[in-house]
Amino acid sequence: MWKTGEDACWLAFVLGDKFFSCLQEIDQEIARQVARAGCPRCGGPLDRSDYDRKPRGDRFIAATAEPPVRRISYCCRREGCRRRRTPPSVVFLGRRVYLGAVVIVASASALLRRTTACPPAQVPPADVPPAEVAPAQASPRRTPATQVPARTLGRWSRWWQTELPVTGLFVALRGLLASPVDAARLPCSLLERLTGSAVEQVTALLKLLAPLSTGSVADGARFLRSAGA
Known part of the structure; x- marks a missing residue:
């Protein structure tokens, strides 16, 4: 489970081939569903x-x-149309240059670092395999634990806490939950609602956010359901 205490403050995954393979399989199945539907x-x-x-x-x-x-994408074959249709993705979160998983983990780690008193060392949760965790490294103008520029983390924080909560996807999700989601603690407040290991929680959140990863497939959630994601 994702933890909000001291143990989670320096949580930083090292994403390996197994993780990427899992996400790419999901993306491929979503893409197949979009292709079957044809040009809208x-x-x-x-x-x-x-x-x-x-x-x-x-x-x-x-x-x-x-x-x-x-990035998987399609184009309509018919002349005079040629409309692009880019499926939802669990690998890429919109046009961000960072992978979706990096956006989630770096944002959560930065939030926990700001709100929790932590020693300057990494103590990974017990249920995260050592191979999936790496020690923090310092870099000028970058947050040591994440190696992501502070300005970028700030931009992500604003997206999580001000832009995401007003999307139709988040409003619908919030209506399914028994208790309110604390927008000021996103993405942690969503990760805490998801079951499984920390890696499984991050994967589940990527699936929830996937419809927001494209602007050319308005009914993205339907294709995720069809793909079993």
Whole structure:
């Protein structure tokens, strides 16, 4: 479980090939569902038209891992339409250059660091395998535990606490919960509601946020359900 006490303050995953493979399988299945539905504008078939991404977040990526560098996307085949349709993704959170998992973990770690008195050392939760955790490294103008620029973390914090809560997705999710979600503590207040290990909680949150990862598939949640995500 994701912990909000001292043990979680320096939590920092090292994302390996197994983690990426799991997320990519989910993305592939979501993409298949989107392709089957065809073009929402003209009903034409969709052709793969992926584009390159250069994801950041080396602090959280294992040296031997190969993070995804292609964003799955489609284009309508019919001339005169050619509308792009980019499926929801659990790998990429919108147009951010950092991987979605990095956005979640770095944001949560930074929030916990601000709100919890922690010793300057990493003490990972007992249920997170050592291979998935790495010691913090210092860097100028970057938050030591995350290696993400402070300005970027601040921008993410504003998104979590002011922009996400007013989205239709979050409003609908909040209506399903028995007690209110503390917007000032996002993403931690959502992670705490999810079951499983810390890695499983991060994966589950990526699935919840996936409909927000694209602007060309308005009914993204439906495709996630169809994909069993």
